[in-house]
Amino acid sequence: MKTNDAHSLIKANFKLAKVLIVEDNDDHWILIKQAMQQCLxxxxxxxxxxxxxxxxxxxxxxxxxxxxxxxxLLDLYLPTIQAGWELLEQIKKMPSPLNQIRIVMLSSSEVPSDILKAYQLGVSSYLVKPASFADWVTYFQELRAYWWETVSLPPTQYSF
Incomplete structure (x- = not known):
């Protein structure tokens, strides 16, 4: 990819960029917010x-x-795991373009069946929540590199 093309892609991804964070834990929200301010x-x-x-x-x-x-960014335990699964399913059943928004599942669960189910229900990525602030910063640096500086996100398309 040419440098100008890459720069245009990055600029388009950042245009009016917003992330919806569904997180019921105030302590985790503080870590997420601070890491995002630093990296995104x-x-x-x-x-x-x-x-x-x-x-x-x-x-x-x-x-x-x-x-x-x-x-x-969707926490799996809201505060129960069932609430997280139900929300994920409801978002995926919403009309376009809402059902096309990329979802990264956040969870303290490392259980393989939870990870498998998340992908089966349509998440784009599954992240086991980091233990330290430094790890949250690393995560958001990688999130920036991948979701904003590497991939081409589709434009929002409405279906009426």
């Missing part, structure tokens, strides 16, 4: 703490292209 300052984090808040916000954003996040 161009991206606006929007945090909700419950599945209901997430669905309400996504429904509000449905017809507002400029509001739709480029990525969702």
């Amino acid at each position: 300052s161009e991206v606006t984090p929007v945090r909700v703490a419950t599945p209901e808040q997430a669905l309400t916000l996504l429904n509000e954003w449905h017809y507002q292209e400029w509001e739709i996040p480029k990525l969702i």
